[in-house]
Amino acid sequence: MTIDDLRRFLAECAGEDETVDLAGDTLxxxxxxxxxDSLALMETATRIEQELGISVPEEEFTGTATPRSVLLAxxxxxxxxxA
Known part of the structure; x- marks a missing residue:
């Protein structure tokens, strides 16, 4: 999964903040x-599983705090x- 995939999933699940560029120095x-928020992240985890077939354990995903940590998980x- 790429940062572009993550950006798309976040935008689909929680809406897109025009001022945030996840491809910049925001990793x-x-x-x-x-x-x-945590709800947006859980919805993102569900979308990742549905579209990519990758299931990240909930306890691991809820521990992610940054875009980089999601990509690593x-x-x-x-x-x-x-991880």
Whole structure:
């Protein structure tokens, strides 16, 4: 999964904030600072599973705080390893 995929999923699940560019220097910015809450992240996890067939355990996904941590959790789940 790429940052572009994540940006699309977040926009579809929680709406898109025109002022946020997840492709910029926001990979390590907390989701709260980007305007996304835990509900948006859980909806994003569901969308990732539906579209990509990658299931990230809920406890691992809820521990993600930044776009980079989501990408790493999805990569880990896709590889079948723990992050």
């Amino acid at each position: 390590d910015t907390p989701f709260g600072d980007l305007g996304y 999805v990569e880990s789940a896709a590889a079948g390893t723990a």
